[in-house]
Amino acid sequence: MAIKPSLPLALFLALAVLPLLLGLGYALAYSLGIIGYGAEGLTLAHWRAVLGSAYFWRTLAFSFYIxxxxxxxxxxxxxxxxxxxxxxxxxxxxxxxxxFPLAIPAIVMAFFIFQLLSGGGLVSRLSWQAGLISGLEQFPGLVNDRWGIGIILAHFLMAAPFFTILFARLYASERAEALVLLARTLGAGPRQAAFRVVVPVLLRRVFPTIVLYGLFVMGAYEAPLLLGRQTSQMVSVLAVQKLQRFNLGDIPQAYVICLAYAAIVLTLAAWLLGRERARG
Amino acid sequence: MAGRFLKYAFIALLLFPFAFLLMLSFGRGWGYPHVFPEQWTLENWRFILESQAGLGHSVLLSLLVSLGVAVPVTLASFWVSRAVSYSPYRRRWLVLAYLPYVLAPVVLAACLQAFFFRGGLSGKVWGVMAAQLFITFPYGVIFFSGFWNRRMQAMEQLVATLGGSRAQAYIRVLIPVAREALMTCFFQIFLISWFEYGLTTLIGVGKVQTLTLKVFQYVNEANIFLAALAGCLLVLPPVVLLWLNRRYVFSGAGGR
Structure with a gap:
């Protein structure tokens, strides 16, 4: 069958690929001091400043941990x-x-978690009513906290239903019930049938989605903005804050953060998904 | 019995965020340690209609932006995904389409912000719509990549064999067959745009006040009742879509 793909493929390149290349190219030129406010020619100073800063690596590690x-x-x-x-x-x-949880946008979920778990939130109020605490200052910090509990919970409440639906669908399409029956006939116990047969089959099918969702959470912006704190930020929040500061000298560093993050995330995706593909 | 109790408890847990937001949206005064608001009122909801409040304006603006993005992107991605799917480099094109999501839309917006500023699109509704195009269009292409399969190719070949043109193949065969997938893609792109915050803030520089921005603004102003109300308004369209058909919220063109 003759297919003339030139025009639609040109549109694909214009809308999906070109913006990406332009954006990354501009960020690279800005970060190297070639263009932008106060640009004084090619320099690696901004790269050195960011990559040599412990805070940047802590931010990256915190995003990965979340x-x-x-x-x-x-x-x-x-x-x-x-x-x-x-x-x-x-x-x-x-x-x-x-x-239903899929109908809640990240910003609303973050607001919900804040009103639920902050010092003045619903759980704190219920704890007071139950006599567990005698004031909101006694309630443990579960939002804007060091460990990102609020951020994790907000994303967990959005991700868990998503994966439940996905696994339930795959359970049917991969005929897991028949696999369990077969395993039981061959002498496996219920736990063995679940952990040795069903779980590996479903995990293997969903692995690329798990990787992509993980990277999506790593670059999350809304929930960390509301539920995070200044001393342990996520990478998107740090990049945008540097971009929006009044100090124009911070802008090249914002672009370095974007580019370094892009390089790390793409390497991670290529490695994890490539390895899975090689395994067949 | 225990199983049924567990099931209803689980459903209650799933619906709790909606009930909580609704409770706050009807409340006024929530002093510590009260569990419920001290006053119940319809005033917050009446606020939507007041022009000065801007919440009604934000609802209309969000609708305009989301519809303005979803309609052209659905049609364009349907057309383009055919070429991508039948290309010998299908896999490579699709990897490229995933990149805006892997990099995070807000990071992409940060890198593109200068172009929008220089093009006079920064802080404009058109600018926000154009920026959202860059994340929704690749999604549409990925979405429809499951639709263009051997069966569709065979249908097109049959139309050609019977003397039909390419346009007739689209109008008489492909679009009617793809109607459900087109509807699903339209609603999913509508929701991506409807939920969008980071990119809209950066490109809109806070001037394009969609509902997601309103939630954040009210949170910053410590007006939790209006923030909850804006949250309810944000959640309403996807919940309606769920009642209509859950595929509209979670599904690919191949029915996956």
Whole structure:
């Protein structure tokens, strides 16, 4: 069949690839002092300043930690739910209501978590009513905290339903029930059938989505903006803050952060997904 | 019995954020340690209609932006994804389409901000729509990549064999067959645009006050009741779409 792809492919390049190249190219030129306010010619000073700063690496490590903990918890809980109640998420009321958290945007979820877990939030009020605390200052800091508990919880509440739906669908499409029956016939116990057969099959099918979702959480902006704190920021928040500061000298550093983050994330994605592909 | 209790408890947990937001949106005064607001009022909801409050304006603006992005992007990505899917380099094109998401839309916006500023699009509704195009269009292409398969190719070949033109193949066969996928893609792109915050803030420089920006503005002003109300308004369209068809919120063109 003759296909003339030139015009639509040109549109694809113009709308999907060109903005990316332009943006990254501009950021690179700005970060090297070639263009922009106060540019004095080619310099690696901004790169040295960012890559030599412990704060940048701490920010990157914090983003990675948030993504890793969120995804591990969400995938673990979703897998447990899908394996324990394989039919509940395909028919009946749960099969509808499990979609509802997907209707909540990140900024609203962050606001909800703040009103739930902050010192003056609902859980603190309930604790006071139950006599567990006698004032809001006694309530432990669960938002804007050092460990990013609020950020993790906000993303967990969005990711867990997503993976539950995904696993429940795959449970049916991969005929996991038949696999369990076969494993049981061959003498496996219920736990062995679940952990040695169903979980590896589902995890393998979902691995690329897990990687992409993890990277998405790593670059998250809204929830860390509301629920994070200045001393342990996530990388998107740090980049945007540097870009929007009144000190124009910070702008090249903002672009260095964007580019370094892009390089790290792309390497991570290529490595993880490439390795999975090589395994077949 | 225990299983049924667990199921209803789980459903209650899933619906709790909605009930909580709704409670705050009808409240006034929530002094510590009260569990419920001290006053219940419809005043916050009436606020939407007041022109000075700007919340009604934000609803209309968000609708305009999301519809203005979703309609052209759905049609364009449907057309373009055919060429991408049938290309010998399909996999490479699709990897490129994933990049804006892997890099994070807000990082992309940070890198592109200067171009929008120089093009006079910064702080403009058109600018925000154009910027959202750069993240929604690749999504549309990825979405439809599952639709263009051997069966569709065979249908096109059949139309050609029977003397039909390419336009007739689209109008009489492909678009009717793709109707459900087009609707799903339209609603999903609408929701990506409707939920968008970081990119809209950077390109709109805070002047394009969509609903997501209003939530953040009210949070900063410590007006939790209006923030909850704006949150309710943000959540409403996707919930309606869920009641209509859950595929509109979570599904690919191949039904995955």
């Amino acid at each position: 993504a890793l903990v969120t995804i591990s918890l969400a995938v673990g809980v979703a897998m447990a739910l899908a394996v324990a109640w394989p039919r509940a998420f395909r028919r009946g009321s749960l099969s509808l209501f499990i979609y």
